[in-house]
Amino acid sequence: MKVETVLKAEKGDILGTLRSFLGKLLEKGIVDYLLVPQEFSHGRTLAQTLVKDPSHLDKANPFSPVMPMNSAAIVSQLTGDKPKKKLGVVLKPCEIRALVELVKLGQASLENLIIIGTDCLGTYEVEDYAKLMDEMEGTSEEKGARILADMRRAIVEPGTTSLPISLRQACKMCNSFIPVLADIILGLFEEEKGVFVSLESEMAEKLGLEVKEAPGRQEIVTKLVASRTEVREQVFAGFREKMGSIVDFSDCLATCTRCYACSSACPICYCRVCFFRTDTFEPESERYFRWVEREDPLRMPTEILLYHLTRLNHVAASCVGCGMCESACPRALPLTTLFQAVGEGVQQALKYAPGRSLEEEIPLASFREAET
């Protein structure tokens, strides 16, 4: 049975409270290894780390305000041979959704895996965050705590952020920021300014936690879902209005250089060798001149629409909306809007929601004989 509690933060030290909680998970043997984001020594960014010793968590921040990559890809690496010991992974909701999709695609395993999901306050572009850290005064610890407090306030009272940078596009329009299918949930959406924890009652007993209610959590979540859904619908409506013809679609991808950064960053695009990176799309040079004889001018590099449309076909049904494609794009193309808006249409048609449950089959990988 799942129980809920609130960890009181000593002197408002949220990060310290979280670190000691994660440390206890390792000490009490609830997990043997822990995958958790930690700050780099220069303090300008965070990245996932794999930890065994609880004393190595002094820079950990499960609510990392940056997301250099979707960690589902890391969990896929770590669980390729089904871990023999218990592995705890601290993931954001969109990373859990991507992991669920990868499990269903046979690319990751949940065996011996304990998912520690965090409420997501949103994330910043890596470059924006590094610049902000350079500009702010104080130790990196103080800066981290101030940013966390600011982001938290912005969740409870939207529009109150004092930071000069804004969330990533995908985060701005994300309305599924509460983890589902997590064994342990770490949350900041409650009124007492502590840390909300939801976990199995046995775990709570092992950790010596008292069961407590989290006041106001549900209201905060409901309010934020509503306001984010509104933003989301506005963005999608704007996109759909613009997509009148194939020319508009082509215009929207005008500066694409076919560098494949979006596909490398995408957790769902898991093929080891992508068809688009083979010789198929590097024909002998004579062919380009034959093409331009008939089509003048010829858009170079060629096959840009084909690439994005094919990726849409392969990914749209399982797109979890993490926006890594757009963050990775050196030309800042509106990829997350494209994939999520088109993905929503596809997912509704298939009655499928990526990352929602492990039992629901991926429509492209399943069939029923009763179907007609």
Added chain:
Amino acid sequence: MAEFEPKIVAFLCNWCAYRGADLAGTSRFHYPANVRVVRFMCSGSIDPVYVLEALLNGADGVLIAGCHLGNCHYQDGNYKAKHRVQVLKKILGQVGIDEDRVWLRWIDASEGKLFSDTVHQMVAEIRAKGPNPMRKPWKVWQDTVGFHLPEIESELKK
């Protein structure tokens, strides 16, 4: 001006639809020469990339045909085709490409007449739609689809 003659690329599965087309020929059921057939071993092996390639390079329509559901030579290939085409059409519609230029039909090896009727019907409907808007900037479909039939081209122009 001569009536617009659509170019249709047909991806047919080896076991049913291709045999159906063959039967249409041996039974002397007439069907328009607008259709260019590419044989696949199974409708389930038709990745959307092939359909997109044809459309982006100016094919006016793409016909995908395989065995009836439950009759697939490889058990479930046509179910995969069905889901893939459903997704493909949904995507095309949302990025401003007419999804009705892509047809998915089940045609058995014994259904030569159905193949001929399907092609007749498709040519008529695509002709009514007019040329694929991508045909204008992308006139090179013969090269990229991988075959070039100048004789048929000139025949069609007559």
